[in-house]
Amino acid sequence: MNDTLQWFKSSYSDSGGGNCVEVATAAHAVHLRDSKQSDGPTFTVEPVAWTAFIAWQS
Template sequence: MNDTLHWFKSSYSDSGGGDCVEVATRPHAVHLRDSKQSDGPTFTVEPAAWSAFVAWQ
């Protein structure tokens, strides 16, 4: 699955090599992974859940 997704680094990620989250979106799912472990596990949520998460402050 990871090879078919277009991953991009989250704008919330640290540019100093710290916490780095990559995100890939599909119409019915948002996939997340640790950029330092691109072959590792992914976390998938529904788009509404992702929108609520990034809107939360």
């Protein structure tokens, strides 16, 4: 994983310490991970897929 990614907690995350997702954007990818496991696995999608997901959730 690219160590230069700037991770931030998603505004869609649970504020109660439960389900927390961190997101990092790059030119051609959006990376996602569990904030409780920052050294754990990540999930990567194309920006168009992330945009569609966010629009669907709104």
